[in-house]
Amino acid sequence: MTQTQQQPTLAVVDGTAEPPRQQAREPSPLLRPASLAQNRVPWWTSLVVLAIAAVLGAALSALISFNLALWLVLTAVLYLVISYCVTRVKVNRRQATDKMWANLVYLAFVIALLPLVSVIWSVTSTGIPGLLESGFLASDMQGVDGTTDQRSQEEGEPVLGGIRHALVGSLLITLTATSISVPIGLMTSIYLVEYARGGTLSRAITLFVDVMTGIPSIVAGLFGAAAMAWFLGVGNSLGLPVPTRSTMGITAAIALSVLMIPVVVRTTEEMLRVVPNELREASYALGVRKWRTILKVVIPTAISGIAAGVTLAIARVIGETAPILVTAGFVVSNNWNLFQGWMTALPVYIFRQFQNPTSPNFSDPSHQRAWAAALVLIIIVMGLNLTARLIATIFAPKKTGR
Amino acid sequence: MTRSGASHPPVKPTDQSGRQEPATNPLTTSDSGGVMGDRVFSGVALLAGAAILVTLSFVAIFLSFNSVGAVYREEEGLILEQFLEYAYPLVVGTLIASLIALVLATPVAVGVALFVSHFAPPRLSKSIGYLIDLLAAIPSVVYGAWGMSFLGPALVPVYGWLHQNLGFIPLFAGAPSQTGRTIFTAGVVLGVMILPIITSVCREIFIQTPKLHEEAALALGATRWEMIMMAVFPFARAGIISGVMLGLGRALGETMAVALVLSPGLLSASLISSGNSTIPAEIALGFPEAPPGSERQAQLIAIGLVLFIITLIVNMTARWIVNRHKEFSGAN
Numbered sequence: 001m002t003q004t005q006q007q008p009t010l011a012v013v014d015g016t017a018e019p020p021r022q023q024a025r026e027p028s029p030l031l032r033p034a035s036l037a038q039n040r041v042p043w044w045t046s047l048v049v050l051a052i053a054a055v056l057g058a059a060l061s062a063l064i065s066f067n068l069a070l071w072l073v074l075t076a077v078l079y080l081v082i083s084y085c086v087t088r089v090k091v092n093r094r095q096a097t098d099k100m101w102a103n104l105v106y107l108a109f110v111i112a113l114l115p116l117v118s119v120i121w122s123v124t125s126t127g128i129p130g131l132l133e134s135g136f137l138a139s140d141m142q143g144v145d146g147t148t149d150q151r152s153q154e155e156g157e158p159v160l161g162g163i164r165h166a167l168v169g170s171l172l173i174t175l176t177a178t179s180i181s182v183p184i185g186l187m188t189s190i191y192l193v194e195y196a197r198g199g200t201l202s203r204a205i206t207l208f209v210d211v212m213t214g215i216p217s218i219v220a221g222l223f224g225a226a227a228m229a230w231f232l233g234v235g236n237s238l239g240l241p242v243p244t245r246s247t248m249g250i251t252a253a254i255a256l257s258v259l260m261i262p263v264v265v266r267t268t269e270e271m272l273r274v275v276p277n278e279l280r281e282a283s284y285a286l287g288v289r290k291w292r293t294i295l296k297v298v299i300p301t302a303i304s305g306i307a308a309g310v311t312l313a314i315a316r317v318i319g320e321t322a323p324i325l326v327t328a329g330f331v332v333s334n335n336w337n338l339f340q341g342w343m344t345a346l347p348v349y350i351f352r353q354f355q356n357p358t359s360p361n362f363s364d365p366s367h368q369r370a371w372a373a374a375l376v377l378i379i380i381v382m383g384l385n386l387t388a389r390l391i392a393t394i395f396a397p398k399k400t401g402r
Numbered sequence: 403m404t405r406s407g408a409s410h411p412p413v414k415p416t417d418q419s420g421r422q423e424p425a426t427n428p429l430t431t432s433d434s435g436g437v438m439g440d441r442v443f444s445g446v447a448l449l450a451g452a453a454i455l456v457t458l459s460f461v462a463i464f465l466s467f468n469s470v471g472a473v474y475r476e477e478e479g480l481i482l483e484q485f486l487e488y489a490y491p492l493v494v495g496t497l498i499a500s501l502i503a504l505v506l507a508t509p510v511a512v513g514v515a516l517f518v519s520h521f522a523p524p525r526l527s528k529s530i531g532y533l534i535d536l537l538a539a540i541p542s543v544v545y546g547a548w549g550m551s552f553l554g555p556a557l558v559p560v561y562g563w564l565h566q567n568l569g570f571i572p573l574f575a576g577a578p579s580q581t582g583r584t585i586f587t588a589g590v591v592l593g594v595m596i597l598p599i600i601t602s603v604c605r606e607i608f609i610q611t612p613k614l615h616e617e618a619a620l621a622l623g624a625t626r627w628e629m630i631m632m633a634v635f636p637f638a639r640a641g642i643i644s645g646v647m648l649g650l651g652r653a654l655g656e657t658m659a660v661a662l663v664l665s666p667g668l669l670s671a672s673l674i675s676s677g678n679s680t681i682p683a684e685i686a687l688g689f690p691e692a693p694p695g696s697e698r699q700a701q702l703i704a705i706g707l708v709l710f711i712i713t714l715i716v717n718m719t720a721r722w723i724v725n726r727h728k729e730f731s732g733a734n
């Protein structure tokens with residue numbers, strides 16, 4: 001009743017003007033299409049405001065002392081303020097607030113992109129010279145010491161040394177960690193999805209997987225070192241032929257498994273849960289045993305997701321530094337034996353080259369090697385991420401025919 | 403997940419005797435190996451699940467067992483106070499760095515999540531989300547190198563300015579670092595590292611906002627921002643908090659970025675001069691040099707246990723908030 005008498009006008013929504021009660025019988029002029037344009041600013045306003053802000057920002061930063069960062073910051077602030085004022089004057093307060101927050105959201109996105117661009121650009125630009133050095137991928141650090149680095153820096157001789165031993169170490173440790181984690185993780189998620197019926201044990205496992213997801217990587221490393229030391233102590237007292245020191249590749253692999261298992265459980269569980277129940281029931285109806293149903297129906301349906309999840313888990317642990325640093329140590333030469341002697345992984349190599357340059361006074365060659373190794377590491381990790389994405393899309397179960 | 407019990411092969415052997423089928427059935431007569439396979443398979447699955455429980459308890463047991471040496475000495479008995487004196491500055495330093503990271507990352511992360519869920523063109527939002535996930539893919543040691551060589555030096559003039567103009571605040575007192583390797587730089591790097599975590603949690607929850615709530619708000623004349631304030635944020639509050647807590651958990655345990663960026667020192671209130679240290683950095687820098695079985699090693703393992711407990715509490719709180727929220731919201 002009141003609704004028919006009182007026309008809803010834009011002015012009411014505005015909250016700025018009094019609702020024209022006397023015109024209630026006639027259609028309000030504000031409701032005509034032409035009037036809709038009154039409460040908006042033309043589309044090019046933002047561009048003009050941005051240009052003004054950029055010019056003003058340049059002028060202001062020139063007054064203080066010009067540099068690029070200051071100019072950009074001033075431009076952003078000025079743009080926010082001017083854009084708010086223009087909308088406030090031209091439209092109304094509520095639209096102006098809306099505009100300001102929208103601008104802030106766009107700004108947040110730009111701010112988030114800055115470090116990504118900066119990291120990738122800095123690693124690429126500083127890493128390429130080292131990567132192009134001949135023999136960087138094919139040699140290790142044996143025979144590279146302070147004097148060779150000093151000669152490289154002072155007399156311009158080529159930088160010696162490479163990352164072969166680190167690549168070998170990373171490969172061995174990661175592969176071992178994967179072959180420990182994937183069976184345990186996969187079978188656990190099969191238990192959770194196919195066998196558990198919401199009992200205490202399955203709830204406990206879910207909780208513990210949550211807890212494991214949050215374990216700091218350095219704590220996992222400490223666990224690996226402590227556990228292996230204890231294990232070797234027991235083995236030694238039993239008279240078994242065990243290594244005397246716990247610092248070796250397999251210790252690092254165990255520490256990494258602690259980090260990797262929860263990731264594998266999480267992703268595979270999710271993938272197994274989305275397998276339609278009709279498929280399982282159809283299989284049971286044909287008289288197929290449960291374990292064969294799981295192996296032949298459930299897992300093949302979910303295999304693309306599982307493979308993608310495992311690849312992502314590998315990408316996560318291959319970049320881990322801290323657990324390997326405290327469990328496998330670092331050496332300068334190749335070590336193919338997981339069960340004997342120290343072993344270098346690629347992230348640890350980067351860390352050591354930065355933290356303890358081969359020649360403390362002439363650190364440029366060390367830094368060059370470290371940046372090149374960082375570039376290699378980023379390429380590996382990004383490649384793994386891309387592979388996971390490709391696996392997930394290419395080998396996804398067919399949607400048609402069901 | 404309701405499958406009829408009849409289609410289940412028995413998990414427990416006790417059920418077996420009750421389900422004897424006629425020997426003439428050709429589907430089961432030749433299937434004696436299948437029964438065995440079922441038992442073995444379910445047993446292996448159960449074992450794998452139990453292995454996780456055992457592993458985690460081993461983590462707790464080994465860490466506790468090995469850290470005894472830090473709080474107990476043969477001659478002097480309990481030396482808890484000595485350990486607390488050692489642990490206190492590290493705990494505070496870890497909290498400072500993580501808090502800086504949270505304060506910087508949270509607004510940006512919420513903004514980016516809103517951008518992806520409500521502002522970006524729908525066709526682009528997926529690839530934008532992937533772009534932000536790339537931030538999470540970069541290894542922490544690379545972030546450390548970046549913070550040490552690029553971000554730190556870039557922040558030196560900022561520190562100088564802060565010291566000159568705001569030096570009366572204790573946070574900006576003290577000689578500003580000339581290399582930029584300060585706790586504040588470490589906090590910024592940590593903020594960049596936890597940004598994708600908070601963003602992805604917030605994004606998930608923003609997308610789940612009931613469309614009807616949003617449309618109702620818009621239909622009543624709300625602007626887009628008012629709609630977000632009235633429909634999206636109230637719905638997502640618990641999700642944002644839990645995302646922030648998960649980010650905090652990651653920031654607390656992050657090692658390499660801090661170990662590389664920060665030049666460690668004594669605990670101090672100043673954010674812009676070198677000093678302070680965090681638990682993970684202390685372990686990473688000290689453990690390789692500590693002789694096995696020594697008191698120093700026990701001390702480092704004990705401080706690792708402290709870190710484990712802190713992150714455990716933070717992560718559990720986050721999960722608890724999410725689960726409690728799930729019960730009311732009707733999401734999922």
